[in-house]
Amino acid sequence: MEFRYVRAGIVLGGLVALVVTGCATGQKSTMGPAETVAERQRLMKNVGANWADIQAKVKAGNPEAVAANAEAISLHAQRIPGLFPEGSLTDKSKAKPEIWQKWPEFQAAAKNLENRAGTLRDQAVAKDAAAVTTTVGTFGRDACGACHTPFRVPPPQQQPAAPRT
Amino acid sequence: MLASRLSLALLLGVIALPATAGAQAPSAAEIARGKYVFGATGGCGCHTVPNGPVNAGGRKYEGPYGTVFSTNITPDKETGIGGWTDEQIITAIRLGRRPNGERLVPVHPYTVFNGMAEEDVKAVVAFLRTVPAVKRANLPKKTLPMFESVLLPAWLTAFAPRETPPTTVPTSGTARGEYLVRAVAHCGECHTPRTMTMATDNSRFLAGDPKGPENSEIPNITPDPTTGLTWSEEEIADYLGSGNKPDGDVAGGLMGEVIEGTLAGYKDMTKADRLAIARYLKTLPPIKNKIGK
Amino acid sequence: MNRKHLRTGIGLAGLVTLALASAATGQSTTKIWTSDVVADRQRLMKLNGASWADAQAKLKAGNAEAVAANAETMALTATMIPALFPEGSLTDKSKAKPEIWQKWPEFEAAAKNMGAQAEKLRDAARTKDLVATEAVAKDFGRQACGTCHQPFRVPPPQQQTPAPPPQPQPR
Numbered sequence: 001m002e003f004r005y006v007r008a009g010i011v012l013g014g015l016v017a018l019v020v021t022g023c024a025t026g027q028k029s030t031m032g033p034a035e036t037v038a039e040r041q042r043l044m045k046n047v048g049a050n051w052a053d054i055q056a057k058v059k060a061g062n063p064e065a066v067a068a069n070a071e072a073i074s075l076h077a078q079r080i081p082g083l084f085p086e087g088s089l090t091d092k093s094k095a096k097p098e099i100w101q102k103w104p105e106f107q108a109a110a111k112n113l114e115n116r117a118g119t120l121r122d123q124a125v126a127k128d129a130a131a132v133t134t135t136v137g138t139f140g141r142d143a144c145g146a147c148h149t150p151f152r153v154p155p156p157q158q159q160p161a162a163p164r165t
Numbered sequence: 166m167l168a169s170r171l172s173l174a175l176l177l178g179v180i181a182l183p184a185t186a187g188a189q190a191p192s193a194a195e196i197a198r199g200k201y202v203f204g205a206t207g208g209c210g211c212h213t214v215p216n217g218p219v220n221a222g223g224r225k226y227e228g229p230y231g232t233v234f235s236t237n238i239t240p241d242k243e244t245g246i247g248g249w250t251d252e253q254i255i256t257a258i259r260l261g262r263r264p265n266g267e268r269l270v271p272v273h274p275y276t277v278f279n280g281m282a283e284e285d286v287k288a289v290v291a292f293l294r295t296v297p298a299v300k301r302a303n304l305p306k307k308t309l310p311m312f313e314s315v316l317l318p319a320w321l322t323a324f325a326p327r328e329t330p331p332t333t334v335p336t337s338g339t340a341r342g343e344y345l346v347r348a349v350a351h352c353g354e355c356h357t358p359r360t361m362t363m364a365t366d367n368s369r370f371l372a373g374d375p376k377g378p379e380n381s382e383i384p385n386i387t388p389d390p391t392t393g394l395t396w397s398e399e400e401i402a403d404y405l406g407s408g409n410k411p412d413g414d415v416a417g418g419l420m421g422e423v424i425e426g427t428l429a430g431y432k433d434m435t436k437a438d439r440l441a442i443a444r445y446l447k448t449l450p451p452i453k454n455k456i457g458k
Numbered sequence: 459m460n461r462k463h464l465r466t467g468i469g470l471a472g473l474v475t476l477a478l479a480s481a482a483t484g485q486s487t488t489k490i491w492t493s494d495v496v497a498d499r500q501r502l503m504k505l506n507g508a509s510w511a512d513a514q515a516k517l518k519a520g521n522a523e524a525v526a527a528n529a530e531t532m533a534l535t536a537t538m539i540p541a542l543f544p545e546g547s548l549t550d551k552s553k554a555k556p557e558i559w560q561k562w563p564e565f566e567a568a569a570k571n572m573g574a575q576a577e578k579l580r581d582a583a584r585t586k587d588l589v590a591t592e593a594v595a596k597d598f599g600r601q602a603c604g605t606c607h608q609p610f611r612v613p614p615p616q617q618q619t620p621a622p623p624p625q626p627q628p629r
Contacts, residue, residue: 046534049527056524065515068508072531075505078491079538215609373615382615394617408600410617413511415599417607425600432600457615 033088040083041092047076051144054120054136063124063132070121073143077114081107094153102150109147116143191291199292202285204429205349205438210422211235211273219427221245221299226272229363230317231308233270241298254290255283259330261321268313270306271325280328280348296428324364326353337437342445345438346371350431355383355419358454372452381418382457389451401443405431496552499542502535510603513579513595522583522591529580532602536573540566553612561609568606575602 031039050069057065084099084106099106116139123131148154191199203209212220212235222237240247246254253264261268261275269275278286309316328348335341346352357365358374366372372393373385386394396404400411408416408424416424424431431439491498513528543565548554558565575598582594607613 043534046527046530049530053524053527065512068505068512068528068531071505071508075491075502076534375615381613384614384616386617392616396617407596408604409510409514410507411511413507413509413514414614415510415603415607416613417604417611418613420613421600421604421608425604455616 033090034092036083036085036088037090037093040080041094043076043079043083047073047144051140054139058133058136063129063136064127065124066132066136067121067124070117070124074114074117074121077110077117080110080113094155096151096153099151106147106151109151112146113143191288191294195288195291196295198285199288199290200429201433202281202289202349203292204426204433205345205431206289207350207423208426208428208430209238210427210430212238213427215422218297218299218301220293220296221301222303223301226270228272229309230270230312231306233272233306233308234304235273236303237299237301238293239296239299239301240294241300244300244302245298246293247298251287251290254293255286258286258289268317270308270313270317271321274351274354276321276325277328277348277351277354280330280344282330282332282334282344284334285349320362320364324360324362326365326367337441339441339445339448341438342441342443342448345434345442346445350423350442352386356386369452369454371446371449372454373456375456378419385452385454385456386446387449387452387454388447389453392453392455393451394446398440398443398447401446402436402439405434405439405442406436407432495542495544495547496549499539500551500553502538502542506532506535506603510599517588517592517595520588522588523586524583525591525595526580526583529576529583533573533576533580536569536576539569539572553614555610555612558610565606565610568610571605572602 050072054066054069057063057069084095086100089095089097089100116135120132120135120139123135209220211224211226212222214221214223217223218239220237220239222235224235226233226235237245239245242248246257249257249264256262256264257269257275258273259275259279259281261271261273263269281289330348331340331344335344353365353367353370355377356371356373357367358369358372360366371386372389374383377383384394385392388394394401396411403409404416405424408421410416415421426433434442509528509531513525516522516524516528543554543558545559548556548559579591579594579598579602582591585591
């Protein structure tokens, strides 16, 4: 009997708390799933564009110029976990449910990207062309692939070469 | 008889006209030149409240002298300078005196603007008269007692920086750069440190001011390798033309204001002029003066 | 008696929801990436500077298309700006001006404007048209960055020497 009231209280309280939290965080933190997916896809595309830029610069013999790109990737990487909240697996998303089943691993993979990009940036800042070239050689696999392989549905159609934008 | 009388009247009229007008009407070329010089001063930004009507005055300046407000220099006849003659405007700009004999507080750096060539000042006046008239009464100043009657004249005699005008406008080389830096763009008014009397310390020209206008830290732009400006001439010229700095940062604050200007600003100077400024800066004695932490 | 149970329920729910909400949103106003919001935003701003410097260098070399990556980077960082300036974050290290919070709608608008300008630059670059991209880039510094720096940032007291890219961050 009493439990009925407790349940009612939970519902009431939950509603109030949600409203208060939504207002209190003061920004669009209550992004709907569609918005969240769009936001993270935009972020990922920009990570890709910066990565393509890095490769082009190394190819052009200008490895020291990649610092800004590497820093962009490192910064974006920090936002990744926050862009994968529970319940954001929509039709449009290429995320795999494994992300939430293995959340600590997913977080670690994002951190790995952040760290590797940070290392690349530091090497470029130090003007260590050899180190940059070496890092870039395996970056795709080690920094991006390490997450994409377990946690992303591969695109069915290959993107045209040089998606630099 | 009538015809000769008429032609006499006509002749007299034609002679009389220039006298009443004060001078020949300025040409489009002179007005354009005036706009250019106006821009090279930073667009007379002190006379414009940010986002307010251009040249309508009203900007507050506080100092040991008290509080003054910039004046309306639009051509409005009642509240601006529409009723002043060219000579009167020039006297105010160069010598800091109003038609009623009143002295300007040298927030408007007249002793520095006195370094502008007559041709340029005249052109600026011509341009000022084309700016839209705005009706806005000047706000009364509040200066210390005896400031204007005793202190200011003494200060002007003893401490004020003194620039003298060249006979013609320098058009190239270091002379051009020097002219722009010292007089027109009046860089020293912000970038030179001040002495206890609030005069600029010209022995440390452009060495920065830790407590500049609006309480900002003003950089040392002498070529000192550790505390000054080490950008290349090209970079300096680019900066003046766009606000872009070599590290990708973009000018804000008062520099941002003068680069943008009002109806014209530093950004509207030609590349040649901006390079001339840069080159002149490179010739200055490097002064060690660290501004900021 | 029933009221007591009701209250318990409400309290429980409130706590749980708050906990879930803060975990799920991941972007609270005071903690975007690290616990040092001033350091976070200075890092973001330095990235903007480095991206813009990179873009300018590319245009100088005649490469318009490559500017798109930098422009989109800046468009993205622009969306992060307001959240990095929560109330009470004006510390000694910060170069922010109190005007930010006194004129918050204007500050938000300035951040939005930066994003819009960056997207404009990105879209021009994507056409691969050098002249068109240069035309947008010509005013970009002043219009995208200057319009905010002017009212809302304390200018740096010493000019930086040419192009220091993002500094190595302690990890």
